Amino acid sequence: MTAVVHHRTIGIQGQRVFYREAGDPARPTLVLLHGFPTSSAMFRGLLADLGGEYHLIAPDHIGFGQSAAPSVADFDYSFERLTEITLGLLDALGLDRFALYVQDYGAPIGLRIASRHPDRVTAIISQSGNAYLEGFTPFWDVLFAHAKDRAANEADVRGLLEPAATRWQYEHGVPKDRLDRLNPDTWTLDQAYLDRPGSKEAQLQLFWDYQFNLDGYPAFQEYFRTHRPPVLVAWxxxxxxxxxxxxRAFARDLPDAEIHLLDAGHFALETHGPEIAALIRDFLGRALG
Known part of the structure; x- marks a missing residue:
């Protein structure tokens, strides 16, 4: 049975936060944290698919989707600040215990929460949600160059905010027989949000700030080793x-991690949504008892 998805807005620390919600709040909660350049819209299928069995919350980060998008002069676009807002949302909704699904930008946000509040996190699902240096590819060369010298490299990283780059994020790595599963609305919607006044400046600030996420990796990995949360990797x-x-690096600190490499690219939910939903259903059924 397909679950009803509700679309809601709440004020958190002076910012408007939009979130999608599905399922009965009495059931175990799964918090879905999206990446760049998308929004909670990436979870539209998962919300409908799993909402009959779990309570799901999928917020838009500040500067993304339907949440507030203040200018860089009015908001500190950093992953620390996005973490504060996300934690504020969970507190406002009274969510004391929850599993986390992290993808891309969602990982440094979710793993900050998990490592600082391990008693609240029941399980973690990572879909291209990086926590190890091994995960970085040559794609990041220009971003790390930008982190060292913003002025000299800004023109290059601005290219990552243009339509061709947005579409590439969805299409690369997808097998030919699954290309027709990609919905063009995804990159069209993402680009529309990126093209809003002030949005690209906010994204450039987050590009620059990403370097500080790596400083948190030792704490994330220590959290894995010490608390041994149940972890599913669907990548x-x-x-x-x-x-x-x-x-694969998750296995170093979490030998019991369930790691699945799918025949997919960065946005695996778009081409392998039913497979990922089945993995989650099986994993959470065991992890949450």
Whole structure:
């Protein structure tokens, strides 16, 4: 049975936060944290698919989707600040215990929450949600150059905010027989949000700030070793942004991690949604008892 998805807005620390919700709040909660350049819209299928068995919450980060998009002069676009907002949302909704699904930008946000509040996190699902240096591919060369010298490299990283790059994020690594599963609305919608006034400046700030996420990796990995959360990795094997070595690296600190490399790219949910939903259903059924 397909679950009803509700679309809601709440004020958190002076910012408007949009989120999607499905399922009965009495059931175990799964929080879905999206990546760049998308929004909670990436979880539209998963919300409908799993909402009959779980309570799902999928927020848009500030500057993304339907959440507030203040200017860089009015908001600190950093992953620390996005984490504060996300945690504020979970607190406002009264969610004391939850599993996390992290993808791309969702990983440094979700793993900050998990490592700082391990008692609240029941399980973690990572879909190209990096936590190890091994996951970085040559795609990141220009971004790390930008982190060292913003002025000299801004023109190059601005190219990552243009339509061809947005579409490439969806199409690369997808097998030919699954290309027709890609919905063009995905990259069209993402680009429309990127093209809003002030949006690209906000994204450039987050590009620059990403370097500080790596400083958190030792704490994330120590959290894995110490608390041994149940972890499912469902990762596109052909992802050219976060490579499959980043998926395999979880086994170093979490020998019981369930690692699945799918015949997919960065946005594996778009081409392998039913397969990922089945993996989650099986995993959470065991992990949450």
């Amino acid at each position: 596109g094997e052909h992802d050219e942004i976060f490579g499959p070595a980043g998926a």
